[in-house]
Amino acid sequence: MKHAESQKPESSKPEVTRRGFFAQGMAAVAGASAVAAAMSPLRHLTSGDIPTLEEFFQKHYKEMTAEDKEQVFNRIRTAVGKRYRTEVNLADPPPMDGVEFVYGLNLSRCIGCRKCVHACVAENNQSRAPEIQYIRVLEMEKGSIDVETSDHHYDPPLVPNPDKYYMPVQCHQCADPPCVKVCPVEATWQEPDGITVIDYDWCIGCRYCEAACPYWARRFNFTEPEIPADQLNPNMSYLSNRPRQKGVMEKCTYCLHRTRVGRMPACLEVCPTGSRKFGNVLDPDSEVAYILKHKRVYVLKEEVGTIPRFFYYFDERGSRYAEPIAPADVGGDA
Amino acid sequence: MSQEAQARAVGRTGLSVCISLLIFALILALNPLPFLSPVAEPAAVPAWATDPTPVRHPKLAPEYQAGVFTFRCSDCHKLFPPPAQNTTRTVAQHQEILLKHGINTWCLSCHHPDNRDAFVDDRGDEIPWNQPQLLCSKCHGPVYRDWQHGSHGRTNGYWDKTQGEQTRRKCIECHDPHQPPFPPMRPAPGPNTLRMGPQDVAGHGTTKNPLKTAGRAGSKSPPPGDAERGH
Secondary structure (H helix, E strand, O other), X not given: OOOHHHHHHHHHOOOOOHHHHHHHHHHHHHHHHHHHHHHHHHHHOOHHHOOOHHHHOOOOHHHOOHHHHHHHHHHHHHHHHHHHOXXXXXXXXXXXXXXXXXXXXXXXXXXXXXXXXXXXXXXXXXXXXXXXXOOEEEEEEOOOOOHHHOEOOOOOOOEOOOOEEEEEEOOOOOOOOHHHHHOOXXXXXXOOOOOEEEOXXXXXXXXXXXXXXXXXXXXXXXXXXXXXXXXXXXXXXXXXXXXXXXXXXXXXXXXXXXXXXXXXXXXXXXXXXXXXXXXXXXXXXXXXHXXXXXXXXXXXXXXXXXXXXXXXXXXXXXXXXXXXXXXXXXXXXX | OOHHHHHHHXXXXXXXXXXXXXXXXXXXXXXXXXXXXXXXXXXXXXXXXXXXXXXXXXXXXXXXXXXXXXXXXXXXHOOOOOOOOOOOOOOOOOOOOOOOEOOEOOHHHOEOOOOOOEEEOOOOOEEEOOOHXXXXXXXXXXXXXXXXXXXXXXXXXEOOOOOOOEEEOOHHHOOEOOEOOOOOEOOOOOOOOOOOOOOEHHHOOOEOOOOOOHHHHHHOOOOXXXXXXXX
């Protein structure tokens, strides 16, 4: 008992008081809940979220040899075929010599029906939920080129609204693409035929390119993309429409799996008005060469210096008879 | 500090760690706040939205269907003399045709007066029925020029003609010659992406769309599942 007095102030401290017990208890519950909440996404981990060794050590597309590619393509064919229970035709068409793709879009003729948007989704195996679409159709005020006043949620019973015009926007396949410049891992680059592509297996999902693009043409897979098995397009290529994985960017590739074998892109094929024009600008007899030479052409956001390969053009005034023509113009040249 | 007090302190710490781990395990197992995915059901897309066939399917032949019988135009019209200048239709035939084409107010503006299987050009000569673009070019010069070079009208198939067939559509495959303006149509469903469209977060009846302005959201916020409209 001789040191009882000296012990007293010390021993009073570890004494469990009611207040201390509750405070400690609450802190323990809060801490444990926070840790549990932070770790709860692990609950949803599936085997697909963890790359195999083969996937982990896969090289950049441009560094792969022919054998590497064949091995990787076979792996993708098997994986996609197993997941969607279908025969997968995965190709890798190279860029064609002497070909540079250019798109023309006739603003005088587009009626804003959005068929291109859905044909693109069906062709390019975008996620249906959450929804990813490469083309955005802007409803613009007539006489204005201000995209800030445009609306892409327009939903009237019938289009076109005679007071508006419609401007579909998608990847412009710029000759000086800002998205390529900002990529920290060179997962995206411009091909010799002008198409900017992404190696989905090399992309780290930082979304710098999405921020850099002045046309909002790039999309990010926030979750595992969901495509109904019966809606999968089995004709795919490595650099364009093979199914993407969670956490990577994707974008319009001018349907390179179609266009590099001579076909038209899906958005053009479905356009009911013929507003969309596609071809090789290096061929002087092509439709797009005629448009660039003879029509009035408008480049969206020309001032940002991206040098797009996507051109909007117009027809002469009075060539649309749906529009009222001043009496003096009747019987004129149109 | 005495050995005893130290042991007690260690024991207490150990106990609180055990309790914390127990709570942690309980929370992970019971999952009191399950993850609510903001991803909605896929929007239904009508089949016509991805259908690439043209809006019109004209017969591209000088034929007339009456019940089960198909006649060539000349089968009947060689029996009747051409009407006098600028009369409208008097016979009860062809009542389904509504002519609303600018200054063209009667049939023989385009159809040949003597051979109804052909069209008429500016000098009264015949234009073959399978060359309707030559008839249209009588008035629509700039459009005809653009169509010849491909900047007007539909071109389908292959852009590279060395690799496959290219289809050029004629005027009347998109335009009704009797009412030529391209018909208005229903738009396909609009965007419903995570940060763009009306988004019903896990069926709670709320839309979380930071990009939508308050005015528009308040006035006309479509109900969930509205993207299915358009069937």
